[in-house]
């Protein structure tokens with residue numbers, strides 16, 4: 437008799453379904469010892485006995501639980517990334533990610549980061565697109581002294597990387613913005629205090645990104661985080677949060693979906709724990725590239741997720757809630773001088789592609805003390821903001837920042853620029869990014885001085901999308917591609933018309949176009965020139981690109 441045998445669905449390694457046996461090396465490392473425990477070994481053994489003494493599983497897995505990754509060995513080309521052995525790619529130096537919840541910094545905290553960068557990190561620092569600062573060139577011998585310095589001012593590197601609750605994003609203007617729905621800071625701080633370092637959440641299936649913001653502009657990227665609380669005002673004028681889950685970029689981008697609930701501000705930590713517990717236990721642990729919350733949500737749906745979360749974790753049902761209106765300014769860059777709710781100003785400025793020197797950070801801290809109220813905030817666009825500046829101090833502060841090449845009034849190109857770490861330090865990179873992004877902006881400023889429309893160019897070293905190429909007007913994704921002469925060269929694949937907020941939607945890949953790295957400036961100049969000639973009544977680059985059919989897009993963006 438013929439049987440219609442269904443192929444058996446492979447288990448996804450979900451704990452809640454009884455799959456506790458680790459299905460890959462990363463899961464085994466976490467099962468064998470909690471990543472958080474590696475700190476003791478760093479303090480007592482590795483920092484004393486040096487790089488060679490480090491256990492390889494600690495080095496390549498658990499170190500992340502304390503914000504440490506080995507950086508790429510200098511000079512290893514992008515063509516070797518896919519084939520090289522780990523020891524060939526990794527250097528004996530580390531990058532160290534400093535966790536800055538909500539991007540909130542005091543002058544003393546910024547000075548501590550600056551000191552670490554200058555003293556131990558060759559004066560390099562990167563302001564990241566998740567409101568952190570990432571340092572490089574760190575030696576294992578120096579890590580305990582670095583922790584002492586950072587923790588002395590209330591900063592930490594705990595769970596800055598790894599399969600953990602990464603830094604929680606917030607509005608950089610929380611508490612000072614004149615138009616915010618509510619100040620989400622207490623909820624954000626409480627979630628960080630309660631859950632970061634809690635062993636109940638230190639072994640998640642994969643990295644886990646949270647955003648908690650009460651501002652109307654929604655620049656804390658709720659659409660592309662795993663769990664987001666978005667400020668909302670109800671018809672009766674009570675305020676609280678709308679909850680979104682399952683967003684994320686990388687090679688399989690997903691926009692978050694609404695759970696459809698209303699959460700009162702005081703309940704945010706409990707709901708955070710319930711959602712995260714559901715992910716911990718039901719999340720997929722078989723394949724690393726299929727483990728983020730977005731895959732579970734896409735498979736099971738938000739209805740299923742809400743039911744399990746409420747019944748098994750929270751213990752009660754949340755009221756239904758409506759969505760806040762999408763923001764037309766979700767990707768605002770914060771560069772410039774703007775008024776706060778108390779009549780003073782905040783002053784936002786743009787380093788180049790997030791790269792800044794340690795000594796400049798110290799200078800920024802001093803300027804914030806001298807001209808502002810001492811507070812500095814990091815944005816989600818690799819920019820910084822100084823708060824609390826009385827009107828008579830605005831002029832001198834702006835001049836002092838501009839003198840340091842920290843532009844308060846940047847060109848459209850610098851304003852919209854982001855770049856990931858790239859081949860300089862990242863072991864997954866295929867191409868150079870930060871230096872090339874700076875060159876790109878410099879050249880565009882020279883060649884197109886009159887161009888003043890907002891246009892966001894995001895330069896990425898590989899498909900992982902740390903600098904979010906899918907949400908840029910012009911998203912460049914690094915690749916190594918064959919040249920006509922048979923050699924292989926650094927190049928970019930082009931994605932156009934991405935955005936968040938009211939402008940939302942992932943960028944469209946331009947088929948058949950690859951731009952070799954040396955041609956990047958010519959290509960982007962050509963795109964923007966074509967756009968200027970053809971845009972007609974379209975107000976933005978994005979709107980214009982969205983109006984094109986696939987054939988028109990291919991024609992618009994063709995190259996050689």
Ligand code: HEM
Nearest residue numbers: 564565566567568570685686857861862863864900901902
């Ligand atoms: C499978 C590996 C990786 C994936 C899928 C990945 C993906 C991402 C994504 C999607 C973001 C977030 C952008 C956003 O939401 O705003 C991000 C942030 C970032 N990534 Fe990666 N990334 C990976 C590995 C790395 C490595 C090895 C480095 C090493 C230098 C790196 C450096 C960064 C930095 C500096 C940020 C800013 C984030 C922060 O402050 O937390 N990434 N990554």
Ligand code: SF4
Nearest residue numbers: 856862865897898902
């Ligand atoms: S996008 Fe790729 S190259 Fe850039 S930092 Fe992320 S993993 Fe590295």
